[in-house]
Amino acid sequence: MVKEKNNYTLLDIIGILYRWKKPLLVLVLVSALGSIVASLLLDDYYTAYATFVPTNEEQKLFDSAGNLTLYGGDDAVSRVLIFAESAPFVNYMIHEFNLDSVYNIDASTPRGQNKVEKRFRKLYDIKRNKHSGLEISIQDKDPEVAFTMVKRALDKIEVLYRNATAQNKELIKQTYEKAILEKEKELIVVADTLTRLRKKFNIFDVASQSESLSAMLSKLEGNLVYDEAKLAAFIKYKAPRDSIVNVKARIEGAIKQQKLMRGGLRNNENIETSSDIYAFNRGRDLIIYWETKITNLNEELSLIITQFAKFKTHAYSNIAGIIILEPVQVPNLKSYPIRSFIVVGSILVSIILGVIGVLILDTYKRVDWEEVLYEKPINHT
Numbered sequence: 265m266v267k268e269k270n271n272y273t274l275l276d277i278i279g280i281l282y283r284w285k286k287p288l289l290v291l292v293l294v295s296a297l298g299s300i301v302a303s304l305l306l307d308d309y310y311t312a313y314a315t316f317v318p319t320n321e322e323q324k325l326f327d328s329a330g331n332l333t334l335y336g337g338d339d340a341v342s343r344v345l346i347f348a349e350s351a352p353f354v355n356y357m358i359h360e361f362n363l364d365s366v367y368n369i370d371a372s373t374p375r376g377q378n379k380v381e382k383r384f385r386k387l388y389d390i391k392r393n394k395h396s397g398l399e400i401s402i403q404d405k406d407p408e409v410a411f412t413m414v415k416r417a418l419d420k421i422e423v424l425y426r427n428a429t430a431q432n433k434e435l436i437k438q439t440y441e442k443a444i445l446e447k448e449k450e451l452i453v454v455a456d457t458l459t460r461l462r463k464k465f466n467i468f469d470v471a472s473q474s475e476s477l478s479a480m481l482s483k484l485e486g487n488l489v490y491d492e493a494k495l496a497a498f499i500k501y502k503a504p505r506d507s508i509v510n511v512k513a514r515i516e517g518a519i520k521q522q523k524l525m526r527g528g529l530r531n532n533e534n535i536e537t538s539s540d541i542y543a544f545n546r547g548r549d550l551i552i553y554w555e556t557k558i559t560n561l562n563e564e565l566s567l568i569i570t571q572f573a574k575f576k577t578h579a580y581s582n583i584a585g586i587i588i589l590e591p592v593q594v595p596n597l598k599s600y601p602i603r604s605f606i607v608v609g610s611i612l613v614s615i616i617l618g619v620i621g622v623l624i625l626d627t628y629k630r631v632d633w634e635e636v637l638y639e640k641p642i643n644h645t
Contacts, residue, residue, distance in 0.1 A: 295614035303603040311599040312410035313401035315590035
């Protein structure tokens, strides 16, 4: 059996293509003309788009920084994406613009409704951009219609977003009010406790009383030592009786006052004094604790009230639910189809398929199929 040459060099391929140049040229011309005609039959579509971000509809509770940002965070953006791709939004757009008639689809059956929805979703897109904003776009044959559809879509997204967050804002409002009420009740209890402790220990200002009591006791004991020495001298040198009596009276008064300041009369409930150092020392830490507690409660309550005021100012204001960063405009250039790409692409595909086809045909011609199919097996015996 004589075997045909089935391996191709570059020159072989060039020769084959040269021999098939007319059929290849016809194929390319037919593909080019067909793609031109087909692309001309396609409708022009215009894309209208806009960029926006949601507002901060939910202020965090008890933020120590006290900052209020106008733009919503990632959670707000994610919620808007859910609303913008939801069935209520799609159904609104379909009915608002009668898209079943526009797309020439019978929507009287569930299957037809599904086709209309799929068609709209193919022409509609919303996505998060690299700056954490949202880009929305809609394609239509009429640029004015595309413009109007994007505007209505933004309005509907805002309504869905605000309605969804309205209930949550009311819950946050109730949480603030409950927190304020609880803090006020706690503040009243602490204030009453502090008042009772001040009366019990006769402490009204820890810092000033501590300083004055120390100075008073130091001065009293110094005077007492002086008078005792003076009395001893008066007795020794037989001073007049009146002088001795006066000194003794001062000493007795000083001793009684010293005893009072050191808590010697603490068991007598009928005596009230702010000079009892024992009572002061016993109640000082309690007073400081409750003073600190009431100071902290006042600060916490003030912070909550301030945050609540900010929340109400923002949440119940007329601020839009979304902020348009790049407003929608009427498109003046078509976005689809790009006819030059269609024609060039079809020509390239036809050339590739034509080359592959002629190589296969040439190979097919070189093979003796009768010998291949009916060749007898070689006997090795």
